[in-house]
Amino acid sequence: MNPLPSTATADPEAATGEPALAVENLTVDLHTPTGTVRAVDEVSFAVHKGRTLALLGESGCGKSMTALSIVGLLDPVAEVVGGSVRAGGKDVLTLSRPARKKLAGPVLSIVFQDALTALNPVQPVGRQLGEPFRIHHGLSRRQAKEKAIELMRIVGIPEPRARARSYPHQFSGGMRQRLLIAMAVALAPDVLLADEPTTALDVTVQAQIMQLLRDLQVERDMAVVLITHDLAVVAERADDVVVMYAGNVVETGPVREVFGNPRHPYTRGLLDSVPERAEKGSPLPAVAGSPPELSKIPPGCVFQARCPLARERCAEERPALTATGSGRAAACHFSEELASV
Amino acid sequence: MTTFLRKRIVSSAIPLVVVVLGVFVLARLTGNPVDLYLPLSATPEQRAAFSAANGFDQPILVQLWDYLGQVVQLDFGESLRTGQSAGEMVLEAFPATLQLAAVTMLIAIVGAVLIGSLAAYRPNSLADRTSSFLSMTAASIPDFWFAIMGVLVFGVSLGILPTSGVVGGPEVWVLPIATLLIRPFGVLVQVVRGSMVAALSAPYVKVARSKGASEPRVVFGHALRNATMPVLTVAGDLTIGLVNGAVVVETIFGWPGIGKLMIDSILQRDFAVLQAAVLLTAVTIFVLNILIDVCYALLDARVRQAVPA
Numbered sequence: 001m002n003p004l005p006s007t008a009t010a011d012p013e014a015a016t017g018e019p020a021l022a023v024e025n026l027t028v029d030l031h032t033p034t035g036t037v038r039a040v041d042e043v044s045f046a047v048h049k050g051r052t053l054a055l056l057g058e059s060g061c062g063k064s065m066t067a068l069s070i071v072g073l074l075d076p077v078a079e080v081v082g083g084s085v086r087a088g089g090k091d092v093l094t095l096s097r098p099a100r101k102k103l104a105g106p107v108l109s110i111v112f113q114d115a116l117t118a119l120n121p122v123q124p125v126g127r128q129l130g131e132p133f134r135i136h137h138g139l140s141r142r143q144a145k146e147k148a149i150e151l152m153r154i155v156g157i158p159e160p161r162a163r164a165r166s167y168p169h170q171f172s173g174g175m176r177q178r179l180l181i182a183m184a185v186a187l188a189p190d191v192l193l194a195d196e197p198t199t200a201l202d203v204t205v206q207a208q209i210m211q212l213l214r215d216l217q218v219e220r221d222m223a224v225v226l227i228t229h230d231l232a233v234v235a236e237r238a239d240d241v242v243v244m245y246a247g248n249v250v251e252t253g254p255v256r257e258v259f260g261n262p263r264h265p266y267t268r269g270l271l272d273s274v275p276e277r278a279e280k281g282s283p284l285p286a287v288a289g290s291p292p293e294l295s296k297i298p299p300g301c302v303f304q305a306r307c308p309l310a311r312e313r314c315a316e317e318r319p320a321l322t323a324t325g326s327g328r329a330a331a332c333h334f335s336e337e338l339a340s341v
Numbered sequence: 342m343t344t345f346l347r348k349r350i351v352s353s354a355i356p357l358v359v360v361v362l363g364v365f366v367l368a369r370l371t372g373n374p375v376d377l378y379l380p381l382s383a384t385p386e387q388r389a390a391f392s393a394a395n396g397f398d399q400p401i402l403v404q405l406w407d408y409l410g411q412v413v414q415l416d417f418g419e420s421l422r423t424g425q426s427a428g429e430m431v432l433e434a435f436p437a438t439l440q441l442a443a444v445t446m447l448i449a450i451v452g453a454v455l456i457g458s459l460a461a462y463r464p465n466s467l468a469d470r471t472s473s474f475l476s477m478t479a480a481s482i483p484d485f486w487f488a489i490m491g492v493l494v495f496g497v498s499l500g501i502l503p504t505s506g507v508v509g510g511p512e513v514w515v516l517p518i519a520t521l522l523i524r525p526f527g528v529l530v531q532v533v534r535g536s537m538v539a540a541l542s543a544p545y546v547k548v549a550r551s552k553g554a555s556e557p558r559v560v561f562g563h564a565l566r567n568a569t570m571p572v573l574t575v576a577g578d579l580t581i582g583l584v585n586g587a588v589v590v591e592t593i594f595g596w597p598g599i600g601k602l603m604i605d606s607i608l609q610r611d612f613a614v615l616q617a618a619v620l621l622t623a624v625t626i627f628v629l630n631i632l633i634d635v636c637y638a639l640l641d642a643r644v645r646q647a648v649p650a
Contacts, residue, residue, distance in 0.1 A: 114544060117544040122641050167642040167643070
C-alpha cells in the first residue's frame, strides 16, 4: 500500500477492516503572489472508527491545510496537487463538487477553532443546527428544529428549547463550541476532524469540551482527527499521533510509544520543552530557531536548520519516513541514535 | 422597540420645525407674487388689495405665526394659482413620485444583489471586472444628461419611446425609471459586491459548506443576510436621493409628481404649495430613516438588543 505502516496497533481489533479515513501522499501547493510553495508534502495517515489520531505541529506546519483539503474547504489560493483521500468507500478528491457535498456531514465533518465567527451571527442557533438535517435528510423546518433541540440537549445546553431561538452572541465561548460540535456530529459522521477545538477556551472549559468530544466519539463510533499543538491534549486523548513539520510528516506512531521514546529530533525537542519534564531551576529547553518559510525549505531534511544532530548528509538527502518499530516511523537519518539516548 | 421609535420621532421633530421655518423664509426671497399675478398696469390700490387678501401686507413674523397656527391644524393654506387647498394638491401629486421611486429602488436592489453577489462569488474574474467597470460608469453618469440623451435617442431619433407624459402603456415608465435607476444601481452593485466579498470569506461560510450546503444556499442563505447592513444603509440614502432627484426627472419627462409641483410652485411664487410640498418631502425622508432603523433591528438581533429598553 504505502511505505507507512498502519498507525493503529495498540488495539488490533479496532485496526481491522478498511480505515474510516485514509490519506495517502496528500500534497497541497499554495499559489502566492510571489510564487508557488508546497504547504503539505506527501502526507499519509489512516484512522479507524472509534480511534483518535492527532495531527501535531507548530502553527503553519500544514496541519490545518491538511484538514481543509480532506473536507474540500481550501481557499482558492491552495490546490491539492497529488495524493488521495479515501472516506466513505470513495476517493473524495476525484469526486465532482456535488458528489463531495453529499459526503460533507454524513461522512466527513469538521469542527473549527473560533466558534464565535464559525456560527452565523444573524441566524438563530436552532436553525443552524438543524441545517444538516434539512440539507441531507430533506426534513422540514419544524422537524429540523426538533432535531436541533435534541442535539443541543445532547451536548449539554441548558433549556435547549428556549435557547434554540437565541443567537450565537448570546452564548458563552464554551457553549458556542458545544453548539459547533453538535452541528458537526449532527449526522453521526464516519470521520470528525477537530481543528484546534479548544484553543480559544478557558482551561476548565477545554477539559469539558474534550470530554464531550470523547463521549460523542464513543456514542457515535466516529474516527476523530484532532488537530492541535498541545502535547498534553495529544497524550491524554489520542491513540496515534502524526507529527508534522514544515508540511512534512516527521514522525508517526502510537502516542504512547512516540512520546515515550521519540525517534525524531523534532519530536524529542517538543517533548523536552514541556515544563513538567524540565529540571527545576534550569532554563526551560526549547527548540531553537523557528520553522523555515515555505518558500525557503532546504533541499535536504526540512528540520536540519534547527536540529542538534544535523550533519552533511542532512543537507543533501531528505530522509524518507522509515519504519522504526511496530506501527511507527520517523523521517530522520539518525533515528537509531535517538533510540539509545 | 417602542421606546426606540418614540425617541427617534421626538429627535426628528426639531429638524422638521427648522425645515418649515427655512422654507417659509426662503420662499419669500424668490420674489413678490404680487408682481407676477397682477398685470403691470395694476394700480397701487389693486396691489394693496391683492396683498391684503393674501396676507402679504403683514410683517413677516405675523405671517409666520399665522402660518404655524394653520400648520399645526394640518391646514396648509390655498394655492395662489388655483385656489385649491395646498395640502390636497401635494397629496394628489405624491403617489406619482412614490411609484416612480419604489419601482426604481426595487429594480436597483434586486438587480444589484444578483449582479453584486455574482461578482463577489469569484473576485477578479472576468464577470467581476466587467460588472465593476459598468457599475462605476453607471454611478458616474449625471442623471440630467442621461435623461436628455435618452429622450434624444429613444424618443426623437428612434421614436420608440414617448419623450414625456404619463399617458400610454408601460413604455411611458421606461425613460423616467432608467434615468432614476442608473446611479443607485451602479452604487449598489459596488456596495453589494464589497460586503459580499467580506461575508463570503467569513468562517461561518466555510462551516455552511462543511455541512454540505449548496452554493446558492451558502451565498443567499448565509452570506447575503450578513452583507445586507451596509447595503441597507446606502439603499436608504439613495432612496432619499430619489425623492429629491424626482425634481429633475419629473421636470424633464413632465411626470406629474411632487418634484414637478415643487418647481412649478417656485416659478409661480405659489408659497403655500411650495411649503406643503417641501414639508411632505421632509416628513417622507424622516419616515424613511425610521424604516431603515427598524429594518436594521429586524435583520440583526445584535442591533435589536443594543437598543436600550
